[in-house]
Amino acid sequence: MxxxxxxxxxxxxxxxxxxxxxxxxxxxxxxxxxxxxxxxxxxxxxxxxxxxxFKYGNNEDDGGVGQGEGDIGDKVRPADxxxxxxxxxxxxxxxxxxxxxxxxxxxxxxxxxxKLPRIEPRGKRTIYQQFDHYSGLRRKGPRSLLRLKRTFCEALKRQIASGEYNPEDPSISIEKDDMRYRSWKTKDIPESSAVVMYLMDVSGSMSDRHKSIARKIAFWSDVWLRSHYKGLETRYIIHDSVAAEVDEETFYKTTTSGGTKIVSGYIEAQKIIKRSYDPSDWNIYLFQFSDGDNWGNNEDEFTVLKGGLMDALNLLCYAQIDIPWFYSSRYGTKSEEVMGSYLGELEKFINESKYKDKLLTSRLQDEEDILPAIKTFLGTGK
Amino acid sequence: MYWHLPPNMAKMKDEIEEAAKGCGLDFYPTGFYVVDLDTMNEVCANTGFPTRYSHWRFGMEYERTRKETGYGFSRLYELVINNDPAVAYLLHYNSITQQRMVMAHVFAHVDFFKNNACFRHTDRSMVYTMENHRRLIEKYIDEIGFEEVEQFIDNCLSIEYLIEDTPYIQKQKQEEKKKEKNCKCGSGCKGCKQEKGKSSSEKLPFGLPEYMRDFVDIEALVSGRRSEPEEEKAGLEDRFPKNPERDVLKFLIDNTDGMSQWKKDILSIIREESYYFLPQRQTKIMNEGWATFWHDYMMTEMGLAEPNGLIDYAKTMAGVIGGGGMNPYKLGFLLYHDIKERWDKGRYGKEYEEEKDALKKMDWDTKEGNGFKKMFAVREAYNDVQFIQDFMTDEFIQKMKFFTSKLDHDDSWYKISSRDPQEVRNWFIGQLINGGQPVIEVFDGNFENSKELLLRHVYYGQELDNAYRNRTLARIYSVWGRPVHIATIADGQPIIASYDQGQVQITKW
Structure with missing residues (x-):
């Protein structure tokens, strides 16, 4: 069978x-x-x-037949x-x-x-390098790796155990079983690594829904990237008018409000890069989430970008979440789409600069757009 | 992995077989295999037929049983298939005492397969039939293509239960029809019917005496269906088929326009297998109860359990008959015990029932001793619905302290709603009618005079699940090829749900 x-x-x-x-x-x-x-x-x-x-629908009212004592009206079990x-x-x-x-x-x-590309590590971007290092012993091996001291110890042990050893006349004879050789393990040592920074605007204009969309993109990109790059590092930054580096949990749960200064986030990112990630050794990716609403005329932001951040980055992925806001005023409720202006200006600025290839943008209007956004960011295989 | 019986168990088998014969059980020769858990799961997923055709739902079933048994939520001790010779699989982790019990259980099952009326028309060489089915399907997969055949099987499986639940009655009906044709006055008038009834040599079901023929509506008795009121029948002469057809699959095979041969063959295969499994759904309580009764009888009364295995046996038995009211092992087991006691002590019939004195009733014993005889007669002639109807007596229900419960919406608790025996019985029967499946029949195969299919849900107080209904309609549509309708009741309203080109429309009527 x-x-x-x-x-x-x-x-x-x-x-x-x-x-x-x-x-x-x-x-x-x-x-x-x-x-x-x-x-x-x-x-x-x-x-x-x-x-x-064809099957019977669930008849919730019917509790079925039970067995036991009790009067009519007695409780049997709670409804879920x-x-x-x-x-x-x-x-x-x-x-x-x-x-x-x-x-x-x-x-x-x-x-x-x-249909995301499976990114082949190449050149400097190889994240792992194989490295052999001696970590243990084994009984067989090439002569050149023989560990004499250990071999003698083993022989001594054996002789003491069998009673052959005479302290008056110490003579050690080594047998084949006593031989100990060095053995090695192949270890993956990160040679050149990648870091992904997630930068999210948590100002007052970012509603819970904005943030939830941003987090979903961040989360799924992160899971996918991690499953491809072992040893990938991630950093999380949130900002309103000031920025702070936070841990993963805070990033996914936090609610704050306040004004918006994107530049503060950029400066924080720059600080982290300076502190830990030398751009010549690291591939640095920045995912930025915002509603595109920024204080000021974006001059500061572009100055920081121009002043070194863009040089350090491999890629800047900018997702702008434009959910129509609903205003209720005394003239009645009207819906008005507030287009954050940052996206347009950022694109304009970058396209005019030498960093043309380093920017990916995506504009999201609702949850439907999450998948396309992920595809935009990860689909290039850069 | 599976093995033939090791020598010690082969000896055991002979011993138990003798004991079973001694009890009066009458079974086919039975072959046993010992299998490991994984094989058991596989066999179960294939419903006992390793030769069955390949389909993903068996894989799904396998994943499910594997999880359940793997985590220890449920335990399969044995599986036995209705075939001549019968085949039984024993789990090799069972202790020796459990193996004894299970073997006794299996012999009783095989006895039931062989003798119960519902199983009378089942294919007894199903192992080979299944193999042939598989070969034919494999041939079609090679010829037509895997995806297409799988798609079609999926569609057919959605309606595999839409068959006549009383095939033997169906046969009888056909014969009557033939006779009606010979009837001189035309469309089977009453006079002719009675004559024909008297002259019929066809035996009545369930061993009813011949003189009952004119007094019972056999069809209604067997199927639990009431005969339709006359006015409903009138005015619908131009329907096709003239009488609603319960065997929807057969109707589709015979009447679907342009259905290619391979589709007909596959649909026939599914229909045949469905008929094969039908009696098992119809006699779950009776069959399991019967097997449980006899393994218990053999293990204890006849002393098949070794003395040092009794505790093990008691523990296992407690697991088998534990749980609530709907455990078929327990319910059947208790009902057979009740039957045995009643017919042993003569606690039935007019005299006993009319006795008012409760004390007298309690001590009632005519030393009749017909318990076993009655049990064997019952196992031969009944199915679950009738079994509950006839033998779940008011006294039994009171003794077992059964009650029905209903949801109290005020505080979201299920509360005892009634201890009326009739309500308890009705609840059980509601669960069991047509094997727990809704009764669906072809009402008109030429609906709207444009070869649309009108099905009818025969309503017994329970509505269909809407989502399932709509998806099933879509499946039937892809078999029938034209719009499909079903007359049913939803939210208390009689409606017709129609499926056409990806859309379901609901019309009230």
């Missing part, structure tokens, strides 16, 4: 992954995945896997309430299958779907 099952299971998994790909857009837009680590398991509902059939109940209901709908995946696997599916 040759079982078909392995084949069937494989086919099934392929279908599941195909389905995930179709639903990627919604998946990416999910809030609860943000902040997970690469090896973390996530459980993803995969809809439309079960075969649809709130979130749990909803979750269950959603799970029931349209034949969902729950699938366990790691975030990393998900990022790979994302890469496949967006």
């Amino acid at each position: 040759v079982s078909n099952i392995p084949k069937d299971a494989e086919r099934f998994n392929k279908i599941v992954r195909g389905n995930i790909r179709k639903d990627l857009k919604d998946l990416i837009a999910k809030d609860d995945l943000i902040g997970r680590r690469g090896k973390d398991k996530v459980v993803i509902p995969v809809p439309h896997i079960n075969l649809p059939r 309430q709130g979130e749990e109940g909803e979750g269950q209901k959603a799970g029931e709908e349209a034949g969902e299958h729950m699938l366990e995946l790691t975030v990393e696997e998900l990022a790979l599916i994302l890469g496949e779907e967006l």
